[in-house]
Amino acid sequence: MGFVPTRFAIGQQAKIKVGLLLSHGGAYAGPGIGVTNGIKLALAERGGKIAGREVEFVMVDDESNPAKGPENTHRLVTGEKVDFLVGPVHSGVAMGMVKVARETEVLTIIPNAGFNAATGPLCAKNIFRTSFSNWQANAPMGKVAIDRGYKNVVTITWKYAAGEEMINAFVDRFTDLGGKVVKQMALPFPDTEFQAHLTEIASLKPDAVYAFFAGSGGSKFIKDYAAVGLKSIPLLGPGFLTDGVLPDYAEAAEGILTTLHYADALDNPENHKFRAAYKAAYGKEADFYAVQGYDAGQLMAVGLDAAKGDAAAKAAIIAAMEKAEIKSPRGTFTLSKSHNPIQDVYLRQVKGGKEVVLGVAQKAVNDPGTGCKIA
Structure with a gap:
């Protein structure tokens, strides 16, 4: 009888697929770019890998169109079978995305959309936010x-x-x-x-x-x-x-x-390091959208590191993310029971x-x- 590798051994050789459902054009193109750049920077600082596995990004334009939220989410979750879903910018789009995320139980991080229900009535074990509630x-x-x-x-x-x-x-x-x-x-x-x-x-x-x-x-x-x-x-x-x-x-x-929850001029080591790295990587100043994307990458890494790179070990990933203490450019934050950041708000x-x-x-x-x- 020949050697039969375990599911995880096979999976470990494959890339972790991260679906980015973000705005590429229109009023929210800038925020979409900021989130994308931020998450890519967080992973680049880890050599492009999490827990030894390379990361592949699959990008879908959410078109800032709430009516297309469920359809575009399904393209990533059921079509591309991503391990992590990250997005969107627009709260209207997020409402449809969250419903699909709840149904499919895909690991999800919201890096911007602040609609209250995501960490209220529509909260779920697999859904986290690294931005804010409205x-x-x-x-x-x-x-x-x-x-x-x-x-x-x-x-x-x-x-x-x-x-x-x-x-x-x-x-x-x-x-x-x-x-x-x-x-x-x-x-x-x-x-x-x-x-x-x-x-x-x-x-x-x-x-x-x-x-x-x-x-x-x-x-x-x-x-x-x-x-x-x-x-x-x-x-x-x-x-x-x-x-x-x-x-x-x-x-x-x-x-x-x-x-x-963020300001460019915050005086802390994480912010100074982040802003310098972002400027070096992209040739422009970071904004808070980039910070939220960066912290989405950090939170994802916390979960996958705890599961030793096994993206299918959802319970272990979720448990680690719930207990995470993220040293963010905005200041260190933890997550509430509903998976929303507990954070200072600056004037x-x-x-x-x-x-x-x-x-x-x-x-x-x-x-x-x-x-x-x-x-």
């Missing part, structure tokens, strides 16, 4: 606004899942502390015709405006806001609003206050063309994970 990134600004004396605020965003959740997180905290929302405005995604809304904001004369837009939409909103003379009304938002706009729109962005302000860290808006912010029933 609640987590926005609620801390509610107290910041009150502390700065802003009593009447207008909000504006795109009318889709992420925008609504981000605005609601701010509004809930702000109004709980005594603030008043004068008006909530919303545009269809990805509309960037802001003029009529900006004219109305000028007539309402609020103490401040709280806005969520991202990518090229965020850049245009900041430019238009300044161009119509609204800079006398403080502009606040989650960090997605200003990340990626500097230095091109530095003058327009001057003074904008944001909260986020940042654009000053002199740079994103300056004013301090910590709220320490060790833990998303409540409402509705999550991971055993």
Whole structure:
């Protein structure tokens, strides 16, 4: 009788297949590139291998189209039979992706999409996040606004899942502390015709405006806001609003206050090392999307190292990932019971063309994970 190698012995010779479901074009192309670069950098630092196995990336454009989320996820999971699924940027796409991930039990890491349900009612043992929940990134600004004396605020965003959740997180905290929302405005995604809304904001004369837009939409909103003379009304938002706009729109962005779990200028060894390595590898500065991708790579390595490279040993991989302490450029973080990062949220302000860290808006912010029933 000849030698019959075990399943793992065969598997160990094969590459680990990582499916990347990310945006390649449109408003979220930049974030998609950042996540991709970040995860590839994390693995390059390990010689392109995890637990001795080479890594193969299979990339599918999510098209920022929620309707195609399940179909594109199945292309990677059932078609390509990837060992790990990483993505997406867009929260609407993520809703469809998560449903497929739950059904197929594929190991999944969300490196950006912040929709609350991923670590709430749609949580699962095999689904992790290395970014944020929409609640987590926005609620801390509610107290910041009150502390700065802003009593009447207008909000504006795109009318889709992420925008609504981000605005609601701010509004809930702000109004709980005594603030008043004068008006909530919303545009269809990805509309960037802001003029009529900006004219109305000028007539309402609020103490401040709280806005969520991202990518090229965020850049245009900041430019238009300044161009119509609204800079006398403080502009606040989650960090997605200003990340990626500097230095091109530095003058327009001057003074904008944001909260986020990362800032370029964070002074810690991991951030200095990461930013230098990213610049050397890609010839440009890293953004927080790249950090989230980088940490997705780190988390994946923690799991596979614990399983000695056996991608089929899901229980061992999940157990190691749940206990992980990730030394991130954002600061060290752990994971909540619902697999969302427990992390500091920083208060940042654009000053002199740079994103300056004013301090910590709220320490060790833990998303409540409402509705999550991971055993």
